[in-house]
Amino acid sequence: MTGVEHPVIRTPDQRIRVFVSSTLRELAEERDAARSAIERLRLAPVMFELGARPHPPRDLYRSYLAQSDVFIGIYGASYGWIAPDEDVSGLEDEYNLAPAGMPKLIYVKDADTRDPRLQDLIARIQADDTAAYLHFHTAHDLEDQIAGDLAMLLAERFDQSRRTEPATAAEISLAARVPEPYTETIGREGELAEIRALLAGGMHRVVSLIGPGGIGKSRLAIEAAHANVGLFPDGVYFVPLEGVLEPGLLLPTIAYILGVRDTGAATLEERIAQAIGDRHVLIVLDNFEQIVDEAPVLVRLYTLAPRACFLVTSRVVLRIRGERVFDVESLATPSPDAPPTLAQAQSSSACVLFAERAASALPGFRLTAENAADVIGICQRLDGLPLAIELAAAKIRLLTPHDVAERLGRSLPLLSTSVRDLPERHRTMRSTIDWSVSLLSAEQRAMLEDLGVFAARFSLDAVESVGEGRSWGSQAIETLAALIDASLVQRVESGGRSVFSLLAIVREYAIETLEARDAADAMRIAHADYYLALVHRIAPRLRGSQQIDAVAELGLEVPNLRATARHLVQQGRLDDAGDFAWTLFVYWWISGYFADVRLWMMELLEKRMPITTRTRAIATFFRLWAELWQRPSDQVGEGLAEAVRLFRESEDEHAAAMALAARASTRLQFPDLDEEAFLAEIGEAIRALHAFGDAWGESLCEVVLGQLGMLRRDVPAALEHLGRAVSIADDADDAFTRVVAGNNRARLRFVLGETDAAEEEFLLTLLLSVRLHFVDGATYGLEGMSAIAASHGEAWRAGALAAVAAMIRETTGIYDIEGFAVHLAPLEALRAVDAESVGAGERAGREMGLAEAIAIALPEAGADVRERVPSW
Incomplete structure (x- = not known):
C-alpha cells in the first residue's frame, strides 16, 4: 500500500505499517495514543524510539519509512533537536524523507506558542497535496481521530483496489x-x-x-x-x-x-x-x-x-x-417576558454556550441560580451572537457574570481576546465588523453608519426619510439590499410588513463610527423628525375603533420611539420632546411605558433651558403619574393641580381636563377622602371631556366614579357608573377603556355571586388585552380567571394564574386599589381544602411567563389569539 505503488489488498500476514513521527518527551502521551489507535485497527505501528544521538540516525529511519505505508506526523510546540552538522531536526528530516506519494496524516496540537521553525514546517505541510492536516486538543481526542482517519483511508484504498485504472490525485484526497x-x-x-x-x-x-x-x-x-x-x-x-x-x-x-x-x-x-x-x-x-x-x-x-x-x-x-x-440565526435566548431563572438559562442554547466557554476559561464555572439572571442578560444583550458570547465568556477568568453584564454597555472595548490561534478578524468583534465593512462601497458604508441612529428595528420608509440629502439617499433600496446581502442588516417579517435591523454590536460600531466623523447629531435629528411626523399621523387612531391596529403599529416602533425622545432631549429640542410625549399618552398607558416617559421628562426639566408653559405642564404631569397610583400624597395632588394650571395658562383645556381627572383620582387613594372635592373635580373633568368628544377620557372617569361606589359599598351606584363606562367604551369601540371598565365590573359581579356573568366579562377583557398587548388589563383578567377557577374548585389552575399575576405585579408595579383583588379570598378558601394542588399551581406559575398563563386561562381561544400569545 506504499504511496508510490498501485493499491492492493493485503493478506493477514502483511499488516499495514504506520510510521509515527513526533518529538519524544514532549509528546510521549500522544505517541501512546497513536500506538493504541493503530493497534486497535490491527495495524503495525513503526515508532523510532531511540531518542537523540550524537549523530543523526537518518539511515535507520529512512529504512523504517521505506517499509511503511502511511506517515503520521504529530506536532506540538517544539521543533526538536538539531544534530551536529545538520540543518534540520529529525522531525523535519523524517517528513522530508517520506516517499512523495505516501499518504500523510498530520496532527497539530493546539498551543499558545510554537517554535518558529516548526511553524514554517507546518506551513509547508499545508501546501502538500498528499497530507491531511488537522488540529487536536488532548491525547484522547488524538487517538479517536487517528483511528477514524486510518479507517477512512483503508476504506478508500479498498475501493481503489477494485478498479482497473490508476487512481487520480483527487480520488486519494482524504475526507x-x-x-x-x-x-x-x-x-x-x-x-x-x-x-x-x-x-x-x-x-x-x-x-x-x-x-x-x-x-x-x-x-x-x-x-x-x-x-x-x-x-x-x-x-x-x-x-x-x-x-x-x-x-x-x-x-x-x-x-x-x-x-x-x-x-x-x-x-x-x-x-x-x-x-x-x-x-x-x-x-x-x-x-x-x-x-x-x-x-x-x-x-x-x-x-x-x-x-x-x-x-x-x-x-x-x-x-x-x-x-x-x-x-444562519443567532442562538436562542430566553424571552424577556419569562422570569430569568436557572431553568430558563439551562434551556437556552445561548446561555449553555456561555457556560461552556466560561468553564474553559475558568474550570469549575457552571450555571447556577445565583448567576442565571446575569448570564441571561449577557446573552440577550449580545443578541445570541455566538462569537460575541464566546468572547464575553472568556472574560469570566477575570470578571464575574455580574461584572460582565454591567460592562456590556461598553461591549466593543471589552470584547477582545488574546487567543492567538483565532484569525485576526475574530480577535474582537470590532475586527469582525471592520472586516465586513471593508468589503462595502463608500455609499454602503455611509448607509450602515447612518443606520446606527435607529434602534432595534426600522422600516424602509424610515430609511428613505433619513436618507434625504445623504450620498446613498437616491439609491436607498439598492444600498439597503446590498447591506442585507452582506448580512450587516437583517430583514424580517413583523406585523405583516418588512422591517430591518442591525445586531446590537453592529449598531454600536455604526454609531461610534458616525460620531467619530461628527455626523451623528445630524442623523439623530433626521431620525427624530421622521418619528415625530409618524406619531402625529398615528395618534388620532389611538382612541376608538382603530386603536388595536394603531397600538400594534406603534409597537413595532417602540425602540425607535424611545430613541426619538432621547434624541430630542439630547439635542435640546425640549418643546418637541414634550409634545411627542403628550401625543402618545394613550399608547404609553396601554403599553406600560410611563417609567420611560418620566425619565425623559425629568431629564428635560434638568436641562434648565427655556421651554414653553405647555411643555412644563407636560413634564410636571408625567413626572407625577406613577406617584399618583403607587404613592399618592398631598404633594402629588398639589403637583397635578400645578399641571392643571399650567395647561390652562397655555390654553390647552383638553389636557387640563385630563390632568384634573388625574388629580381627582389621587384623592380617591386617600383614606380620609374629601368626597366633595373629589366629586367636584371629577365632575368638571367629565363635562369638559364630553364637550371635547373624548369618549376615552370620559369612560375612564366613569370607572373612577364606579370605584368610589365600590369603596363606599354603594353597589347600585358602582354598577351604574361602571355600566356607563362600558357603554361609552362600546359606543366608541375602544378596546382599552372596555378592558378597564369591564374588569372592574366583572370584579363587582363576582363579589355579588354572578359568577357566569363575571367569567364571560373576564374572558372578553382578557381577549381584548391580548389583542392590545395590554399587560395591566391581562393581569386583572388573569386574577379574575383565578377567582373563577377557585370558585369551580380548579385548585392547580387557580394557584398558577394567581402566582403569574402576582409576579407580574411585583415586577411591573401594576397598581390596584387595596381590597379590590377578588381572587385572594376564594383562593385561600380552596387552599384550606386542597393545599397541595394550590401550592403546586403556584410553584408552576412562578416559572411561567405571561404568554403561558394566558394560554391556560384561554384554552379555547381562537386562532388569532393563539398566534398573538406566543410572540407576547
Whole structure:
C-alpha cells in the first residue's frame, strides 16, 4: 500500500505499517495514543524510539519509512533537536524523507506558542497535496481521530483496489481534510437537520449558509460536513477562502484542495470538473463573500460535474442559479417576558454556550441560580451572537457574570481576546465588523453608519426619510439590499410588513463610527423628525375603533420611539420632546411605558433651558403619574393641580381636563377622602371631556366614579357608573377603556355571586388585552380567571394564574386599589381544602411567563389569539 505503488489488498500476514513521527518527551502521551489507535485497527505501528544521538540516525529511519505505508506526523510546540552538522531536526528530516506519494496524516496540537521553525514546517505541510492536516486538543481526542482517519483511508484504498485504472490525485484526497471544531458546537441541532435535508434531497446544487460575521457559519458548515460524510461516499472537501482576496484565485484554491494541479493541458475549470467526474462529492467553500463576483464559476463547475454539491458560507447571498439560501440565526435566548431563572438559562442554547466557554476559561464555572439572571442578560444583550458570547465568556477568568453584564454597555472595548490561534478578524468583534465593512462601497458604508441612529428595528420608509440629502439617499433600496446581502442588516417579517435591523454590536460600531466623523447629531435629528411626523399621523387612531391596529403599529416602533425622545432631549429640542410625549399618552398607558416617559421628562426639566408653559405642564404631569397610583400624597395632588394650571395658562383645556381627572383620582387613594372635592373635580373633568368628544377620557372617569361606589359599598351606584363606562367604551369601540371598565365590573359581579356573568366579562377583557398587548388589563383578567377557577374548585389552575399575576405585579408595579383583588379570598378558601394542588399551581406559575398563563386561562381561544400569545 506504499504511496508510490498501485493499491492492493493485503493478506493477514502483511499488516499495514504506520510510521509515527513526533518529538519524544514532549509528546510521549500522544505517541501512546497513536500506538493504541493503530493497534486497535490491527495495524503495525513503526515508532523510532531511540531518542537523540550524537549523530543523526537518518539511515535507520529512512529504512523504517521505506517499509511503511502511511506517515503520521504529530506536532506540538517544539521543533526538536538539531544534530551536529545538520540543518534540520529529525522531525523535519523524517517528513522530508517520506516517499512523495505516501499518504500523510498530520496532527497539530493546539498551543499558545510554537517554535518558529516548526511553524514554517507546518506551513509547508499545508501546501502538500498528499497530507491531511488537522488540529487536536488532548491525547484522547488524538487517538479517536487517528483511528477514524486510518479507517477512512483503508476504506478508500479498498475501493481503489477494485478498479482497473490508476487512481487520480483527487480520488486519494482524504475526507479528513475537513477541520475538526476546536470546541463543542452548541444549539445547532435543528439547523444541522435542516441542512442535511437540503443536501440529501439532491435538488440544491449550492446551499449557502448566510449570516453576519461571528454568527457561526463556518462552525456550522464544518459540523454539517462531518455529519453528512455518509451522504457523499466519494468525498467531502473543505476549501478555506479566508485569505483568498483575488477572484482569480478561487479555481486554483479549489483545485489545490482536490489535488488537481494546473499542467496547462486544459483549463483549470475543466480539469477540476474532470477530476470530480460523476463522483458524488461535497465541496465546502468557507468565507466566499470576498470573492462573490466569482459565484458563476460554481454554476459552470456543477454543470460539468453533475453530482457535485457545494456548501458555501458567506455574508453575502451568491445570487446564482441553483442556490438555496439558508439563513444562519443567532442562538436562542430566553424571552424577556419569562422570569430569568436557572431553568430558563439551562434551556437556552445561548446561555449553555456561555457556560461552556466560561468553564474553559475558568474550570469549575457552571450555571447556577445565583448567576442565571446575569448570564441571561449577557446573552440577550449580545443578541445570541455566538462569537460575541464566546468572547464575553472568556472574560469570566477575570470578571464575574455580574461584572460582565454591567460592562456590556461598553461591549466593543471589552470584547477582545488574546487567543492567538483565532484569525485576526475574530480577535474582537470590532475586527469582525471592520472586516465586513471593508468589503462595502463608500455609499454602503455611509448607509450602515447612518443606520446606527435607529434602534432595534426600522422600516424602509424610515430609511428613505433619513436618507434625504445623504450620498446613498437616491439609491436607498439598492444600498439597503446590498447591506442585507452582506448580512450587516437583517430583514424580517413583523406585523405583516418588512422591517430591518442591525445586531446590537453592529449598531454600536455604526454609531461610534458616525460620531467619530461628527455626523451623528445630524442623523439623530433626521431620525427624530421622521418619528415625530409618524406619531402625529398615528395618534388620532389611538382612541376608538382603530386603536388595536394603531397600538400594534406603534409597537413595532417602540425602540425607535424611545430613541426619538432621547434624541430630542439630547439635542435640546425640549418643546418637541414634550409634545411627542403628550401625543402618545394613550399608547404609553396601554403599553406600560410611563417609567420611560418620566425619565425623559425629568431629564428635560434638568436641562434648565427655556421651554414653553405647555411643555412644563407636560413634564410636571408625567413626572407625577406613577406617584399618583403607587404613592399618592398631598404633594402629588398639589403637583397635578400645578399641571392643571399650567395647561390652562397655555390654553390647552383638553389636557387640563385630563390632568384634573388625574388629580381627582389621587384623592380617591386617600383614606380620609374629601368626597366633595373629589366629586367636584371629577365632575368638571367629565363635562369638559364630553364637550371635547373624548369618549376615552370620559369612560375612564366613569370607572373612577364606579370605584368610589365600590369603596363606599354603594353597589347600585358602582354598577351604574361602571355600566356607563362600558357603554361609552362600546359606543366608541375602544378596546382599552372596555378592558378597564369591564374588569372592574366583572370584579363587582363576582363579589355579588354572578359568577357566569363575571367569567364571560373576564374572558372578553382578557381577549381584548391580548389583542392590545395590554399587560395591566391581562393581569386583572388573569386574577379574575383565578377567582373563577377557585370558585369551580380548579385548585392547580387557580394557584398558577394567581402566582403569574402576582409576579407580574411585583415586577411591573401594576397598581390596584387595596381590597379590590377578588381572587385572594376564594383562593385561600380552596387552599384550606386542597393545599397541595394550590401550592403546586403556584410553584408552576412562578416559572411561567405571561404568554403561558394566558394560554391556560384561554384554552379555547381562537386562532388569532393563539398566534398573538406566543410572540407576547
